[in-house]
Amino acid sequence: MIRFTKASVTYGGGVHAMKDLDLEIRDGEFVVIVGLSGAGKSTLIRTVNGLVPLTSGTLEVNGAEVTALSRRGTRDLRADIGMIFQGFNLVNRTTVLNNVLMGRLHRVPTWRTLLGWYPGADVEIAMRALERVEIVEKAYVRAANLSGGQRQRVGIARALAQEPKIILADEPVASLDPPTSHVVMRYLQQINRELGMTTIVNLHFLDLATAYADRIIGLRSGELVFDGSGADADATVFENIYGRSLTADDTMAKEAAGL
Amino acid sequence: MTDGLGGTDGSAGTGHRPSRPAPSVFGLGAGLIATVMTVATAWDWKYGTGFSLLEVFDKFGNNNPVISAIPDTEFSQMFSPRSRNAFVETLRLAVLGTASGVLVARPLALWSTSFGAPNRVALVVVRTISNVIRAFPDILWALLFVSAVGIGVLPGVMALFLFTIAVVTKLTADTLDGIDMGPVEAANATGARRAQMLRTAVVPQILPAYASYSLYAFELNLRASVVLGLVGAGGIGQRIEFFRSQNQWEKVWGLVVMFVIVVFIVDRVSTLVRRRLI
Numbered sequence: 001m002i003r004f005t006k007a008s009v010t011y012g013g014g015v016h017a018m019k020d021l022d023l024e025i026r027d028g029e030f031v032v033i034v035g036l037s038g039a040g041k042s043t044l045i046r047t048v049n050g051l052v053p054l055t056s057g058t059l060e061v062n063g064a065e066v067t068a069l070s071r072r073g074t075r076d077l078r079a080d081i082g083m084i085f086q087g088f089n090l091v092n093r094t095t096v097l098n099n100v101l102m103g104r105l106h107r108v109p110t111w112r113t114l115l116g117w118y119p120g121a122d123v124e125i126a127m128r129a130l131e132r133v134e135i136v137e138k139a140y141v142r143a144a145n146l147s148g149g150q151r152q153r154v155g156i157a158r159a160l161a162q163e164p165k166i167i168l169a170d171e172p173v174a175s176l177d178p179p180t181s182h183v184v185m186r187y188l189q190q191i192n193r194e195l196g197m198t199t200i201v202n203l204h205f206l207d208l209a210t211a212y213a214d215r216i217i218g219l220r221s222g223e224l225v226f227d228g229s230g231a232d233a234d235a236t237v238f239e240n241i242y243g244r245s246l247t248a249d250d251t252m253a254k255e256a257a258g259l
Numbered sequence: 260m261t262d263g264l265g266g267t268d269g270s271a272g273t274g275h276r277p278s279r280p281a282p283s284v285f286g287l288g289a290g291l292i293a294t295v296m297t298v299a300t301a302w303d304w305k306y307g308t309g310f311s312l313l314e315v316f317d318k319f320g321n322n323n324p325v326i327s328a329i330p331d332t333e334f335s336q337m338f339s340p341r342s343r344n345a346f347v348e349t350l351r352l353a354v355l356g357t358a359s360g361v362l363v364a365r366p367l368a369l370w371s372t373s374f375g376a377p378n379r380v381a382l383v384v385v386r387t388i389s390n391v392i393r394a395f396p397d398i399l400w401a402l403l404f405v406s407a408v409g410i411g412v413l414p415g416v417m418a419l420f421l422f423t424i425a426v427v428t429k430l431t432a433d434t435l436d437g438i439d440m441g442p443v444e445a446a447n448a449t450g451a452r453r454a455q456m457l458r459t460a461v462v463p464q465i466l467p468a469y470a471s472y473s474l475y476a477f478e479l480n481l482r483a484s485v486v487l488g489l490v491g492a493g494g495i496g497q498r499i500e501f502f503r504s505q506n507q508w509e510k511v512w513g514l515v516v517m518f519v520i521v522v523f524i525v526d527r528v529s530t531l532v533r534r535r536l537i
């Protein structure tokens with residue numbers, strides 16, 4: 001379970017990216033966070049694994065108080081949280097398999113990592129993760145030689161290889177075309193339903209959010225302005241989240257048709 | 260105000276073209292200062308060198324033992340066993356100095372970045388050390404080590420070791436500044452330890468450049484090892500210095516020819532390999 005209590009994040013320049021947030025996410029939920037850029041979506045996701053520390057308030061993840069964790073404790077927490085990025089964040093110069101094995105680092109001794117000599121069991125887990133996103137045939141191909149959609153699937157496999165309890169996805173489809181976006185979203189949904197991993201996804205396309213989310217959380221200037229099911233989120237709700245009327249840019253389907 | 264639907268470059272029709280900006284004062288000033296400095300230092304006055312091309316030609320025309328020995332170059336020096344041994348020693352010097360230097364340079368380079376250093380103190384210490392090493396020219400290191408441990412190969416290797424650290428650490432650290440930080444964030448997000456993050460997210464990105472710098476350091480070291488030999492740090496340089504002190508310029512020229520051939524071959528091979536790396 002993830003529980004924010006009066007949580008705030010203020011960045012160096014005095015930007016309030018999160019203001020007094022009270023939020024509870026139960027195990028196994030598929031939550032989509034929507035909001036304009038700068039609304040604090042990325043900040044919220046990054047506080048969960050401690051990449052961004054809270055300025056005040058408390059945050060409990062899987063029973064641990066994130067702000068109170070030691071460096072070691074933070075690493076242990078992160079091992080249970082997979083993360084997927086907008087820019088994929090793969091090492092392009094190395095193979096797909098090596099990228100996925102990054103997800104095993106927490107379980108592998110440092111000396112083995114330095115030699116690049118991973119235990120067979122960990123390679124097996126990485127291979128199974130690649131099979132789940134149906135890209136195992138590219139295991140020994142350099143990441144640089146993949147398309148955007150393929151790269152994001154490798155990104156998902158890397159997160160899966162951690163065998164995590166929670167998956168965080170920060171704008172996972174923002175660099176992809178509409179059909180590929182749906183493929184990636186379906187993989188995330190499948191993983192959530194079949195493996196029961198709590199999944200938190202940042203999106204800015206409204207139709208994608210309503211299509212996949214069990215629960216939608218709306219952020220506006222760092223504040224929670226909506227929390228409800230995908231069905232409850234209609235145009236008025238989104239106009240309130242965005243603080244303006246909706247345009248064709250806000251939905252992926254219209255953008256795809258219009259361009 | 261529109262919200263920039265389909266926003267392309269600029270808004271055609273509105274606004275006016277800006278006038279051409281004035282030339283940069285900094286650029287003009289720097290150019291002027293560089294020109295003035297060059298002329299002032301070459302001019303024949305109190306603070307100048309009084310450089311003159313005529314003088315160069317005059318002096319070379321004089322009976323000069325170094326120049327006049329060129330037609331009598333002793334190519335046989337290239338095949339004498341003692342010269343060959345001295346050459347092998349030079350190669351050993353360069354290989355050993357380069358190999359040990361690049362090994363130390365890699366962790367030093369990683370530690371001289373904000374994401375690679377375990378803490379601020381380590382970062383500042385490592386940066387200071389590599390700056391100090393770099394501040395001394397290799398010949399000065401060789402002189403210091405020759406005085407410290409005596410004439411021979413050891414001071415040469417030690418000087419090249421430090422020189423390699425200085426060059427490769429600096430170049431690799433500069434490459435590290437420009438790497439993609441995405442994988443670093445990804446590795447940190449998996450709960451990896453720092454060493455694991457560096458090995459999996461950073462090293463693959465810099466490995467080709469690092470290998471290229473190592474080869475380049477070897478080229479530099481091969482040339483430097485000759486100069487180091489002049490101050491007693493072993494190898495072919497020491498033999499050149501021996502003949503020079505005896506005014507046997509024909510033999511010096513023979514060794515120079517041999518050295519140029521070796522350097523040329525190493526350069527070509529190294530350039531070919533490096534081109535494939537990057």
